[in-house]
Amino acid sequence: xxxxxxxxxxxxxxxxxxxxxxxxxxxxxxxxxxxxxxxxxxxxxxxxxxxxxxxxxxxxxxxxxxxxxxxxxxxxxxxxxxxxxxxxxxxxxxxxxxxxxxxxxxxxxxxxxxxxxxxxxxxxxxxxxxxxxxxxxxxxxxxxxxxxxxxxxxxxxxxxxxxxxxxxxxxxxxxxxxxxxxxxxxxxxxxxxxxxxxxxxxxxxxxxxxxxxxxxxxxxxxxxxxxxxxxxxxxxxxxxxxxxxxxxxxxxxxxxxxxxxxxxxxxxxxxxxxxxxxxxxxxxxxxxxxxxxxxxxxxxxxxxxxxxxxxxxxxxxxxxxxxxxxxxxxxxxxx
Amino acid sequence: xxxxxxxxxxxxxxxxxxxxxxxxxxxxxxxxxxxxxxxxxxxxxxxxxxxxxxxxxxxxxxxxxxxxxxxxxxxxxxxxxxxxxxxxxxxxxxxxxxxxxxxxxxxxxxxxxxxxxxxxxxxxxxxxxxxxxxxxxxxxxxxxxxxxxxxxxxxxxxxxxxxxxxxxxxxxxxxxxxxxxxxxxxxxxxxxxxxxxxxxxxxxxxxxxxxxxxxxxxxxxxxxxxxxxxxxxxxxxxxxxxxxxxxxxxxxxxxxxxxxxxxxxxxxxxxxxxxxxxxxxxxxxxxxxxxxxxxxxxxxxxxxxxxxxxxxxxxxxxxxxxxxxxxxxxxxxxx
DNA sequence: CTGTTAGCGCTTTCAT
DNA sequence: ATGAAAGCGCTAACAG
Numbered sequence: 001x002x003x004x005x006x007x008x009x010x011x012x013x014x015x016x017x018x019x020x021x022x023x024x025x026x027x028x029x030x031x032x033x034x035x036x037x038x039x040x041x042x043x044x045x046x047x048x049x050x051x052x053x054x055x056x057x058x059x060x061x062x063x064x065x066x067x068x069x070x071x072x073x074x075x076x077x078x079x080x081x082x083x084x085x086x087x088x089x090x091x092x093x094x095x096x097x098x099x100x101x102x103x104x105x106x107x108x109x110x111x112x113x114x115x116x117x118x119x120x121x122x123x124x125x126x127x128x129x130x131x132x133x134x135x136x137x138x139x140x141x142x143x144x145x146x147x148x149x150x151x152x153x154x155x156x157x158x159x160x161x162x163x164x165x166x167x168x169x170x171x172x173x174x175x176x177x178x179x180x181x182x183x184x185x186x187x188x189x190x191x192x193x194x195x196x197x198x199x200x201x202x203x204x205x206x207x208x209x210x211x212x213x214x215x216x217x218x219x220x221x222x223x224x225x226x227x228x229x230x231x232x233x234x235x236x237x238x239x240x241x242x243x244x245x246x247x248x249x250x251x252x253x254x255x256x257x258x259x260x261x262x263x264x265x266x267x268x269x270x271x272x273x274x275x276x277x278x279x280x281x282x283x284x285x286x287x288x289x290x291x292x293x294x295x296x297x298x299x300x301x302x303x304x305x306x307x308x309x310x311x312x313x314x315x316x317x318x319x320x321x322x323x324x325x326x327x328x329x330x331x332x333x334x335x
Numbered sequence: 336x337x338x339x340x341x342x343x344x345x346x347x348x349x350x351x352x353x354x355x356x357x358x359x360x361x362x363x364x365x366x367x368x369x370x371x372x373x374x375x376x377x378x379x380x381x382x383x384x385x386x387x388x389x390x391x392x393x394x395x396x397x398x399x400x401x402x403x404x405x406x407x408x409x410x411x412x413x414x415x416x417x418x419x420x421x422x423x424x425x426x427x428x429x430x431x432x433x434x435x436x437x438x439x440x441x442x443x444x445x446x447x448x449x450x451x452x453x454x455x456x457x458x459x460x461x462x463x464x465x466x467x468x469x470x471x472x473x474x475x476x477x478x479x480x481x482x483x484x485x486x487x488x489x490x491x492x493x494x495x496x497x498x499x500x501x502x503x504x505x506x507x508x509x510x511x512x513x514x515x516x517x518x519x520x521x522x523x524x525x526x527x528x529x530x531x532x533x534x535x536x537x538x539x540x541x542x543x544x545x546x547x548x549x550x551x552x553x554x555x556x557x558x559x560x561x562x563x564x565x566x567x568x569x570x571x572x573x574x575x576x577x578x579x580x581x582x583x584x585x586x587x588x589x590x591x592x593x594x595x596x597x598x599x600x601x602x603x604x605x606x607x608x609x610x611x612x613x614x615x616x617x618x619x620x621x622x623x624x625x626x627x628x629x630x631x632x633x634x635x636x637x638x639x640x641x642x643x644x645x646x647x648x649x650x651x652x653x654x655x656x657x658x659x660x661x662x663x664x665x666x667x668x669x670x
Numbered sequence: 671c672t673g674t675t676a677g678c679g680c681t682t683t684c685a686t
Numbered sequence: 687a688t689g690a691a692a693g694c695g696c697t698a699a700c701a702g
Contacts, residue, residue: 051695075404094429386679
């Protein structure tokens with residue numbers, strides 16, 4: 001592997017001249033620049049990023065920290081991140097933490113030592129003190145999807161309150177009155193916000209939030225299935241006429257439970273999902289759901305990060321919210 | 336951030352002694368070692384990986400190259416990789432290529448410059464000359480899932496021929512005689528091997544391969560759906576009594592088409608999938624499928640890689656095949 | 671505009 | 687057993 005000295009020797013100049021010719025930040029005579037470029041090509045010279053990183057304390061690399069890779073939202077957003085990062089000449093290192101906070105802290109410490117220039121977290125929770133520390137130390141950071149409303153950290157998320165509001169509103173406008181909410185982890189801001197949107201839409205129509213129709217901490221399709229089965233064990237008069245799931249897998253589990261009870265969707269009970277995963281279109285009936293612009297989240301967040309890394313941390317934190325939309329398919333009808 | 340010199344100063348020794356005390360490879364007096372360790376703790380010293388990497392030409396990092404993150408097999412295998420890599424003190428950098436060969440080549444070149452110690456590829460195809468080059472240059476490399484049978488490269492894959500053989504055999508034993516195969520990209524060794532397993536199982540029973548019942552280059556649930564619809568347009572007498580899909584999403588699309596045609600599964604037509612994705616259990620009826628040990632693939636492959644990196648490339652390449660199993664659920668009955 | 675020098679933080683001879 | 691010195695490959699003063 002050729003070094004900068006090999007290039008310098010071949011071009012008949014000093015190493016620093018090569019460095020300058022290549023950086024473009026300093027003026028070099030057109031003549032020598034041409035010679036250098038020629039030598040670079042001849043030797044197929046490629047700068048050693050480790051040496052550069054050691055010298056400069058930066059590596060043109062950003063880290064993306066995700067809780068897992070099972071949820072399709074991450075790949076979607078990661079595509080957006082990759083898109084922007086590549087365009088700016090940045091490399092990405094991806095860390096999947098498996099929802100393990102200690103592992104995440106260790107990973108981040110490791111990344112800092114490796115002079116990673118910027119951080120994108122999908123894992124923010126109220127327990128994420130290490131992220132706040134990172135920000136306080138001046139490391140450019142942006143939060144995606146999950147955000148920390150109180151903290152002075154840049155974030156790009158999809159407006160959860162608005163999404164749940166739109167979804168609930170849609171159900172109400174279609175004539176549904178007893179709308180159940182099968183919701184995720186109450187510890188996550190995201191789900192609390194969705195609850196607020198649900199509440200707000202009901203309130204606008206003068207409908208009460210019936211706590212018997214709200215289920216918290218339901219994860220994945222199995223628990224969705226179980227929660228719905230339980231709901232259907234109550235007296236028929238207490239049943240909802242529509243069920244809003246806070247994620248598509250839950251919605252699928254719910255649909256399964258409804259069908260198993262011998263009920264028709266949407267005639268007997270409507271189902272609305274959240275997330276728009278690919279297979280939602282394949283179910284019988286196809287799932288009406290709240291779609292979120294995850295790719296765009298990745299793009300917008302990474303653009304923000306690029307600006308942060310340039311402006312060396314003076315910019316005011318910004319909390320961007322993108323707008324979700326209701327994707328109308330067949331699992332919601334008209335009353 | 337404390338450097339080795341800070342530690343040396345505090346411990347009252349030279350930097351080289353600190354280096355030695357920490358490496359463990361050289362004998363240091365118990366006394367000085369204790370002093371060094373104390374200073375390390377006091378300053379919370381952590382070696383700079385860039386400096387270390389620059390000096391040693393290695394970074395205790397392995398790269399994992401995947402074609403995408405949408406297929407759940409990757410997360411499963413990546414968990415296995417992470418498990419083993421962490422246990423050995425290795426960091427992982429994950430590259431998603433989006434199936435773009437040029438991007439992959441560029442990424443790999445970049446990783447080599449960064450002194451990545453080992454490579455795990457999920458992306459091997461007959462066009463992967465860059466992988467062979469990498470191996471020829473002595474970079475420890477292992478191929479996962481997709482392999483190159485002819486090339487002298489370590490690989491761990493799941494036996495595709497055996498999986499398809501087992502699946503087809505199962506259908507035959509249940510009494511099915513006209514078994515369609517909806518298969519993936521013919522360019523991928525993986526699918527050609529599955530075809531061979533299908534062929535072999537049929538041959539053993541003296542059944543012919545009917546080419547009208549075999550479809551190639553079908554990708555994703557939509558194309559599976561379309562392919563099945565087309566198949567059902569033929570004369571009823573030409574219909575299969577069972578359909579073997581080379582992936583679960585395809586199987587779901589196929590089930591949808593069968594149901595849309597007013598047929599019952601498995602009474603009128605059986606469906607067998609391949610991959611065992613999580614949602615397969617949720618379909619109506621639950622999908623019988625060939626399950627592959629992807630987590631184990633990651634574990635075994637990474638253990639192999641660890642050995643390769645230690646033995647500096649002398650070991651003979653090994654092509655390991657893991658065994659898939661038929662997961663019996665409801666989409667296949669008895670004739 | 672360009673060469674010389676020093677140094678990023680670490681390991682590894684070579685002495686002692 | 688330990689210290690001094692050199693060098694991994696690069697960039698950024700500092701001279702000229």
